[in-house]
Amino acid sequence: MYKLGVDLGGTKTEAILLDENLNVITRKRVQTPKNDYEQIVNTISLLVSELTENISNFSIGVCTPGAISNQTGFIKNSNTQCLIGKSIKKDLENKIGKKISIENDANCFAMAEAKMGAAIDYGLVFGVIMGTGVGGGIVIDKKLHSGRTNIAGEWGHHILHRNGNLCYCGKNGCVETYISGPALEKEWTNQTGKFLSLIQILSDIDNETGKKWKEDFLENFGYALANVIDILDPDAIVIGGGLSNIDFLYTEGKKSVYDKVFSDLVDTPILKNKLGDSAGVYGAALLT
Template identity: 30%
Template sequence: MSMAIGIDIGGTKIAGGVVTADGEVLATVTKPTPAADPNATTNTILAVIAELRSNYEVTAVGLGAPGFIDNSRSKIIFSPNITWHNEPLSQKISSSTQLPVILENDANVAAWGEFKFGAAQNHHTAAVITVGTGIGGGIILEDRLIRGSYGFAGEIGHMNMVAAGRLCGCGANGCWEMYSSGNALVEYARTRAAQTPADASKMLELAGGSPAGITGLIVTKAASEGDRAAQDSFREIGKWLGRGMVNLAAILDPEVFVLAGGVSEAGDLLRVPVAESFKENLVASDYRPSPLILLAKLRNSAGLIGAADLALEAVKKKV
């Protein structure tokens, strides 16, 4: 049975797993990310791999990392959260483990996991939108992961949605993620709680009475318990997500959109307003097939499953 190790490298944790060719996760290991020290991060990745290899015979390693990955899938050009610049991570891991290694953007590996084994399974064209702190994405066209000419495709969170809009962390103004991400959800909720506290009683109760104490988890819990301001905050980011997805549909014409990432765990609190906004804004919506809008199935395992599967595919192609 073919097995590979998939590693999902995040700003706070490094999650690894042994994954079969059928997408089954046999074992996992998670360690904190020493993000301020790139060398320590590499050593932590190696420690995760070593622990997993101690009980399983694997044929390859797949790495999912945040940031820009070159199209050869060997180098991290830039990663804002781990201070990697032109980092030959694939080569370092391969030299230390003596295993074939592929490196891919973290949103791309999560998208591939959902495409092969999750919500987008049995579809050929899909757009997976990771709604977390920001907005990430992975695009599958006719069963192929789209990386672009230089490896930077899928940075959909930085589509411009509002001319001269809110300043984004990338330095541009009006990016999609400034209006439809987890950070945007919390910002809407805090503002609403400050302006109309009577509508945000549950959120304020959970936050100790202060709008500044409202978190994403609090917004989700309060919305599920009927808090009007919390529900309106989900409707607001859903409105913007739907509008952005209409733009993607005009370009990609996907069979399915998959909503992934931490915010998607709110379920229909997010999916329903997204679907309503999408239908409202889709050109000729009454005369064309409309893509499915689904919630991710693999949740936190999507990245490591997708990374491992891409590594297995790369090995298979070389045999």
């Protein structure tokens, strides 16, 4: 049976068709409609139709921001807020005329990196997304662990600083409000009075202002991931998302994490992803 995966991202939606040996048959990327739920459903449906035009024997997996509530069947905890409260699984199945599997983007990322990427040789894998938001997924012996209520791995909404930065989820002090891309840009503005993109900030952080910003980033990164290791003690951590390209996370960042873990021995591998921004779409295909 062929495997079709769809990755619904904030800016792009990608679909991929794999054969039985996980070889790529075809793939396509299009722009994600902004804040328009109906157009998102239509876009995914059209991609599925286009990639499977001459194929009938295929399964479908979809990677989406947020998770499906076991109680309501609706999307919850999504930073693509037009999805919240929508029955995207049911709506897609009605539109496409076929059953689908659906998981959040961090779970799909973790699945792909555990089965095909940087963590293929490890048992318990914690997959980290650090980009516009902060998320995580847990894979145990190549099987996704979603948890009792589909929130396993959501380290981005652990409280890092009590009464800290306000998060879109309604709480204060979430990890996401300190080490996501937008949060880091906001912190630079707070410290300097000037806005720069994250790329611009990282291009020159050797001055005094840059050093303070970097120290704060590493401190928050260290505590956030150390908390995960203390609870989960994974065999490996894989970092994905736009911030995964920051080289010092694997050197100074790793040291900051290790310094804060509750153990006399800390050797958890902290790995850069191998599948890049295609991990989500591969992970979606692997759900079925």
